[in-house]
Amino acid sequence: MTDDTHAPVPYRTFILIWLALLILTAITVAVSRVDLGALNVWVALGVASIKSSLVIFFFMHLRQESRLFKLGLLVMLMILAVFIGMTFLDVLYRGAM
Amino acid sequence: MSIEHRDDTGARFGMWLFLYTEVILFSGLFILYAVALSKFPQDYAVASHKLNVWFGGANTLVLLTSSLTIALAVSAIQMGRKKQCLTLCWVTIGLAIVFLINKFFEWSAEISHGIYPGSEQLAAMGPGVTSFFNLYYFTAGLHGLHVLIGASLIAVVAVMTAQDKVTPERYTLLENSALYWHLFDLVWIFLFPLYYLIL
Numbered sequence: 531m532t533d534d535t536h537a538p539v540p541y542r543t544f545i546l547i548w549l550a551l552l553i554l555t556a557i558t559v560a561v562s563r564v565d566l567g568a569l570n571v572w573v574a575l576g577v578a579s580i581k582s583s584l585v586i587f588f589f590m591h592l593r594q595e596s597r598l599f600k601l602g603l604l605v606m607l608m609i610l611a612v613f614i615g616m617t618f619l620d621v622l623y624r625g626a627m
Numbered sequence: 628m629s630i631e632h633r634d635d636t637g638a639r640f641g642m643w644l645f646l647y648t649e650v651i652l653f654s655g656l657f658i659l660y661a662v663a664l665s666k667f668p669q670d671y672a673v674a675s676h677k678l679n680v681w682f683g684g685a686n687t688l689v690l691l692t693s694s695l696t697i698a699l700a701v702s703a704i705q706m707g708r709k710k711q712c713l714t715l716c717w718v719t720i721g722l723a724i725v726f727l728i729n730k731f732f733e734w735s736a737e738i739s740h741g742i743y744p745g746s747e748q749l750a751a752m753g754p755g756v757t758s759f760f761n762l763y764y765f766t767a768g769l770h771g772l773h774v775l776i777g778a779s780l781i782a783v784v785a786v787m788t789a790q791d792k793v794t795p796e797r798y799t800l801l802e803n804s805a806l807y808w809h810l811f812d813l814v815w816i817f818l819f820p821l822y823y824l825i826l
């Protein structure tokens with residue numbers, strides 16, 4: 531029974547994470563107004579990934595879950611990487627024909 | 628005395644597995660976006676400028692805050708604060724409604740400018756801009772639909788909490804609904820910079 535439920539996360543932790551998410555959103559908007567060329571999209575994706583990890587590990591309690599849950603996330607991300615990688619292997623080399 | 632089968636960890640893991648399938652669903656749309664962006668980089672910048680950053684930004688704040696309130700609701704029920712938990716659930720649903728109202732005004736403004744799938748004005752702007760807005764309407768529409776489902780789910784669970792069917796000892800239903808809610812906050816975290824913020 532004790533293994534089945536988590537200890538409650540204090541309100542303070544969640545509020546701090548929320549503040550961090552707001553700051554990161556402000557950073558995304560600020561950086562998007564500066565012309566970095568193709569780098570813009572990578573910065574946007576990088577900040578979005580940091581925000582996602584905060585949501586996943588804290589708000590979604592992944593930090594408190596067992597290794598199985600974390601492994602599941604990793605497997606899903608790997609499937610996603612293959613999905614994206616294979617698509618671009620096709621799309622990027624179509625012009626070479 | 629009946630023996631009840633109960634596995635909270637299993638229920639949560641099942642929810643996570645379901646959420647992975649949702650990620651794969653949305654990733655298909657994001658991959659289409661990535662392929663089209665690499666094909667029409669200029670058109671995508673032009674099209675992105677037609678979106679209103681203020682609507683998108685406001686909705687980002689609304690969703691991030693609603694994620695906070697539902698996360699707090701889970702902590703509240705764990706600590707046995709039923710009243711606080713209920714308040715936080717209703718605030719989350721209120722924020723979901725604000726999100727959808729925002730979306731309504733945003734889309735109304737765009738549609739009145741002739742920007743909607745199948746519009747001749749949109750087709751005249753070329754294939755790049757057209758693909759941007761078709762993907763935008765589809766992805767944001769699917770996201771909005773999920774927000775509607777998530778808010779309904781939270782409303783049902785809030786009523787069950789009020790009836791003491793969700794308790795501090797047994798709150799997996801609330802936790803799983805919260806997980807679902809957080810996932811669509813996640814989707815929006817990627818959707819917002821990719822659609823609204825291209826320079």
